[in-house]
Amino acid sequence: MNLPSSNYLPVQKLASVFSSTSATYKYYWLLAVLELVENNHLIIPKRKLFAKMISNSWYTINYFHVSFGKQDKLQHAVEHILYFEALTLDEKKAKIEFHLEHTKNKETISQLMHFDKNVPHWLLSAWFPGLNKADIYQKSSQFENDCLYGLHKDTIEINPIWVNYLQTNSRVLKDFCYWNLSLFLQTRNPNVPDIPNKLIKPAKRNSLIKQTNEYWQLVFKELGTIDCIFTNTKLQFEQKNFAIDHFIPHAFVSHDLIWNLLPIEKSFNSSKSDKLPSFDNYFDAFFELQKTAFEINKQYNPKSKYMDEFLTIFSSIDSFEKEKFSNTIQPLITIANNNGFQYMKSSS
Structure with missing residues (x-):
């Protein structure tokens, strides 16, 4: 699947972010970024992004029982949060996100903030190959290499040169994420039918x-x-x-x-x-x-x-x-x- 081209942005870097992926974090992280930029959030608290990662994967894990793999921490986090919080299997996304952004439960907060160890800077490795976490943080904060966003302690800041591209092509970019995610999950669930339709909670079940x-x-x-x-x-x-x-x-x-x-x-x-x-x-x-x-x-x-x-x-x-x-x-x-x-x- 090809991404919309640009005369001044390194779109090839964005297109390559899933080239080496062993877990679902990158897919759900980028989806969270896209959904928030789409609504004009440009300086975004990491906890808000982590909450959206959980909400976007909630229905796939809890209702459809799609396996993310034994080592996938996102699946573990969703299962733990379901246990520790008063949320239902088919909870609405908005309620999950609000709840996770405001909960005082230390175990839940720990599950959320675990993703800060690697997820935010991993996606930027396409712009900064071979660099360690500290260097990616330092260089991205100055938007070096025209990277997608800058990393800070508690937030990310969308690079202004990317805003129009992300907002204009939001639908295609989200489809790009879901397409790659469905391929990733299908290899881990080879006998499970209809993986693509299990990635998003349907607005309403079909009547019989x-x-x-x-x-x-x-x-x-x-x-x-x-x-x-x-x-x-x-x-x-x-x-x-x-x-x-x-x-x-x-x-x-x-x-x-x-x-x-x-x-x-x-x-x-x-x-x-x-x-x-x-x-x-x-x-x-x-x-x-x-x-x-x-x-x-x-x-x-x-x-x-x-x-x-x-x-x-x-x-x-x-x-x-x-x-x-x-x-x-x-x-x-x-x-x-x-x-x-x-x-x-x-x-x-």
Whole structure:
């Protein structure tokens, strides 16, 4: 991915900041800088930047359980701060940042300020190759080599010659960060689907109303009732005592494909959260329900767009093979558990 060119700025230096990266710090540090410069913050407290690094990675780590690597201190900091502070897994970014900028908790402050040891000057090594931390601080404070910002004890100061470029090209530069970050994380999570869409908390989860009315309503109409595979409760469309939910949590698969959706008891859905179902306990019932629903829709609504979604599992929609379905579901459950998703307790 190429950055916008400039006739007077060393853009090649900025383009090379991720060329040698062993952790996520640089990505989230530069993202924090860009977001604040975008809002015309030009002399920025380091703690404000560290708080934004935490907030930008919060949802990816806590909700999607994407691994940053065993040695990554940013992941450790997020997990520790979640434990020490009264914040939720899906907390809003603004609240996280405000909280971290003002907390008096010494453990939290220690987690934040740990990043001051290396992160601020590491990014500038592209402008000052081979120099130590003290020299980078001294030279950057004078904006030598047209570096991106100057380093001071508690703040950074954006180099005035870079301000217009950063603000004008903010969108592209943030995409540059996320693109490189997604490549970095994909190598550490090779079996985790859809890494790019797990880097930013969506403004709102997609509604499943269309899947309910355009696919599952037909199944309810044909069968009368559907037994919840988790609680054995008889679900009825008219009583609305069900919710359409993901068999494998959305937080892992990051999609709403019809082959991973099913109606379950509404009250159980509230308690299930993003827990994983046991393959041994629930797959057979899930498969039979999916096969029945598939055959009903194939008979009465064969041109439904949802039928094509099964082509991500089967080579055609002429058959609904248990082995192929199992070979998709079982590995996803195993990988999700390996990435930190917990199994739900059996309702029996």
